[in-house]
Amino acid sequence: MNSKPIIVAPSVLACDFNYLGAECERMEKAGADWLHLDVMDGHFVDNISFGPPIVQSVAKVATVPLDTHLMVERPDHFFPRFIPYSSNITIHVEPDYDVGNTLKSIRAARATCGLAISPPTLFEKVEQFLDQIDLLLVMTVNPGFGGQEFIEETMFKVKRAAALRARLGLDFHIAVDGGIHADTAAIARASGANVLVAGTGLFRAADAVRAIKELRDL
Ligand code: DX5
Ligand code: ZN
Numbered sequence: 608m609n610s611k612p613i614i615v616a617p618s619v620l621a622c623d624f625n626y627l628g629a630e631c632e633r634m635e636k637a638g639a640d641w642l643h644l645d646v647m648d649g650h651f652v653d654n655i656s657f658g659p660p661i662v663q664s665v666a667k668v669a670t671v672p673l674d675t676h677l678m679v680e681r682p683d684h685f686f687p688r689f690i691p692y693s694s695n696i697t698i699h700v701e702p703d704y705d706v707g708n709t710l711k712s713i714r715a716a717r718a719t720c721g722l723a724i725s726p727p728t729l730f731e732k733v734e735q736f737l738d739q740i741d742l743l744l745v746m747t748v749n750p751g752f753g754g755q756e757f758i759e760e761t762m763f764k765v766k767r768a769a770a771l772r773a774r775l776g777l778d779f780h781i782a783v784d785g786g787i788h789a790d791t792a793a794i795a796r797a798s799g800a801n802v803l804v805a806g807t808g809l810f811r812a813a814d815a816v817r818a819i820k821e822l823r824d825l
Contacts, residue, residue, distance in 0.1 A: 610773075611780060611801040613823045616641040616674050618784070619665060620656055621753045621806030627661070628668040630810065637815035641674045643784070643804045645753075646689070648679040651702055652751035659688045666692035674804075676723065676784070678750045683709040690716045697721030697744050697782075700732045710739050721782070725750055730764045734771070740779050742802065743768050747795070748785025753806040757786030762798040769799030789821035796824065 617639050622630035631642055642665060647656040666673055672694030679685050682698035683705060689696055696713050700706055700722055713720040721742035724733050726749055733743060745764045748755035761783075768781050782802035783795040792803050803822045812818035 613796065614640040614780070614802045615809075615819050615822050616643040616782075616802060616804045617809040617819075618643040618645060618753065618804050618806035620645040621810040623810075627664055631665055631668055633815060634809065634819075635669070635671055637809075638819040639671060639809075641672045641694070641802075642669055643674045643676060643806075644693075645806075646675060646677050646679060646685075647751065648681075648685075650680040651699065652678045654751045659692070662689055662692045674721075676721075676744065676804075678723075683712070686713055687716065690718055693718050695719045695721055695742060697723050697742060699723045699725065699750070700736070701725055701728055706736060707739060710736060714741075721780075723750075723784075724764065726758050726761050730767055733768075737768070737771060737779065738775065738777055742780040742782055744782040744784055744802075744804075745800070746785055747783045747787065747791070750785075755786055757788075757791040757794075759791075759794065762794060765795065765798040765800050787822065789818075792822040793824065 617634040647654045649655040674695045675689045675693040676697045710720045719741035722740045723744035725746045747761050780802045781800045783800040784804035787805040788808040
């Protein structure tokens with residue numbers, strides 16, 4: 608099912624923020640491919656995480672691409688503030704704004720664009736955008752908090768996306784985010800996901816090198 612290489616993206620939300628730079632370096636040394644940054648505005652989700660200054664701080668130390676996940680009510684308004692630091696910007700399909708136009712604007716600003724879908728949202732909502740994205744982020748928990756349990760029912764979206772990608776000759780990454788550990792990563796990989804975002808499972812692991820290898824099934 609997997610036509611693309613496995614990419615492991617530690618979610619910085621789960622790091623020890625007293626040591627932000629060192630924590631990011633620790634994940635890079637352990638084998639991370641990207642760093643994932645969860646921006647929450649207290650409106651789209653019931654939590655507030657961090658904004659541009661933290662992403663900028665990570666960008667100063669990072670040598671791997673930064674993958675910014677905007678869980679905000681107005682992605683169209685806020686994405687430009689993250690452009691200077693991000694390789695990829697992922698926006699959610701659920702808020703009320705012009706999704707297609709925002710995806711285009713992200714690419715025009717020389718970043719790749721991702722589209723995220725929350726567990727309760729119908730897959731049909733993202734279907735029309737599949738030929739305009741570089742990454743589809745299938746949320747495997749309800750967005751807002753780290754440390755939640757993987758919702759296996761979301762795997763039909765991963766499978767559907769992989770099938771449509773093959774049928775339409777498209778090339779986007781399929782990412783999963785939330786509750787990813789060795790066992791759930793295996794389920795996600797078997798379903799067709801190639802980008803594995805993990806917070807708790809990596810930052811809180813006793814052995815990060817091993818935890819990253821396990822996500823890749825090495
Ligand atoms: C959830 C965030 C995730 C979160 C994952 O809203 O988008 O990236 O940090 O955390 P874990 O891996 O702990 O479920
Ligand atoms: Zn995320």
